[in-house]
Amino acid sequence: MTANFDIPATSRAAVITEFGADLEVRELPIPDLEPGALLVRIEAATVCGSDVHVWDGSLHAGGVRPIVPPVVPGHEMTGVVVSMAGDDIGYTGGGRVAMGDRIVFTQGRCGTCYHCAVAGQPNLCSHRRNYGDNCDNHPYLVGGFAEYCYVYPSSRKIKVPDDVAPEWASAGSCALRTVIAAYERLGRIEPWQTVVIQGPGPLGLFATALAKRSGAARIIVIGAPAARLELAREWGATDLISVDDAPDAETRVSTVRELTGGNGAEIVQEWSGAGSAFAEGLDMVRRGGRFLVGGQVGPHHVTIQPAKIMKNHLDIIGSMSADDSHYWKAMQFLSQAKQEFDFDRLMTTRYGLHDVTAALRGMQNLSEIKPVIDPRLLAS
Template sequence: MISAVVMPGPGAPLEPRAYERPDLEPGAVLLRTLGSEVCGTDVHLWEGRLAGVPYPIIPGHISVGKVAELGPGASARDIWGEPLEIGQTVTFHDVHGTCGQCWFCTVAHATTRCPERKVYGVTMPADEGLFGGWAEYVHLKPGVHVVALPPDLDWRAFLAGGCGLPTALHAATLGDIAFGDTVIVQGTGPVGLCAMALAQLRGAGQVIAIGGSRVRLQAAGRLGADLVLDIDAMTPDERLETVRDVTGGRGADVTIEATGVPAAVPEGMRLTRDAGRYVVAGQYTDTGDATFNPHRDLNRRHLDVRGCWGSDAGHLWRGVQVLARYQRLFPWASLISGEYDLRDAQRALADVAAQRVVKALIVPRAGRS
């Protein structure tokens, strides 16, 4: 039998569940889970802040595993088009089932908005199978985008970036960060921390982190932030004054919001220079309204505001390449504050919710190798 952790519903205690080994379809893959991240999305799921979730579910949407079994017939292939092999270490894009035919897939080239998309660990019911990473094995349906990890990339370093890395890569790309730009990142969680590293790789001249929680502020310093501002120690006006002092009175060329706090959005607009770029990546759930002045904060200032919703398989592939190339430049693995067995998943979830950790991993005993 295969052990998994199930989230029965919002606020309900996590439960263990045993599964039979699944029968694989042609082109399917069974992964033996090495590790799966615990991220803010999992907290949102437990708090019931995402619509349309078919509870009960097995959480865990970004995972790494070893190929344990391949379905009969046609070989499953990775994103390069190469056949997968037993024992290979891989990750996969959590979004599955985009149709490739709707207007968003074909015209807008925005697969993250495809109405048919399903997401491992989020919108795939636990009653239908092993479709989340908080389990000893994960069943990858035919057509799931699989990315093989380069042999010299530590899988823990990849999970340290986790879902935050492709989301941050999407945001940094939308921000068009140029050489010498001053970049502000609002939020020192995994998305924000990854955005700080990526801003440097894109040539930022100065990176300013704004966030909270001592352990996360320290991580921002380790990842190269030039200035770290503690939201608990300063008022918004004091933060604005500080930013203007270090930017010649202008503000940031690019600001990336990665907080999930509505009030951060109007503040971020004001922290950004006239004709600058503001990317909103952290408003993944509806936590309320925020107010800004369309004339003073947006139009008169010629501000370019861009929304960033999730990531696609291309962002995941690029994220893996960035980690493999620059894993020695940035201490990715140092972001991992704790590893938890399946039976400790409830504690891991609570630690992430309370921001006692930067990154928490679920590492089943079956995956400890």
């Protein structure tokens, strides 16, 4: 059964036509729905750092994911259900999807490959259907920077709490759920431990909030620019190291060592994506400590001394994306922690579809923390 709101025949979408070029706003067909699929009207989308890597071609060039323009970018979005192919579509966490519900949703997954069905790691699905993908063929609207988005039947659906703003939920559907999943892999943070966070972008800021919630004694955040570091302080950082004031790795490492009595931190988390951050972070970890790597998606290579890992008895923990439970947990965190953390401070400029290129450039040059794409905003 298919139920419909009043839906147009086409949807405006911002489209990458070639890597690094200005995006075009195009009219794309509203697709027919496969059984179990949904159509949502986008309330808000937010720009992720990996959207910049889709746009500039580095994800494709680095072999992380094949990207073939034209592409509708965007994989962080909140939408209102306006059409559904089926009347028994369930939510992660319980309940049934209904018309008019506000939702976020996971990447599509096959459910039968080794990682989905055996290892319990659907985030590593061999046949994942991504958002922010080619729009030449059905279902066309498979990115968040559009008026409407197609929700794959194999995507898990998560209801957004009424008290969670759409742009918060959008950011929560990628940055926050990624951090929550990583924290589960990291394990317990003791109240006497020091946590170092490399990178005060959206991932690092959410990681700061979770470190505070976890009760860490000391939280050291490293990066720039100053506005991001100040927000990190508001969200729980006890110490800040600006890369503008400490431009070389040796100074940053020695500062961390000084703050920790010469020992280094029990936990270091890499969220910056910077090419030098992995090798640098290794030198900040206390012997016997843990190093969580969640921000390295680029094609760069680094040189390290493997003996440091062995002789210092380090746990190196890689964390990629998340599963549907972490999307649900992200929505609950946003609802429960909104009095403690001003999530509006994470959101910066609002852009219409005609200005997505400016939003991507702002994310690229760090003048924006988390730009919001509002498809209702029209060019003046």
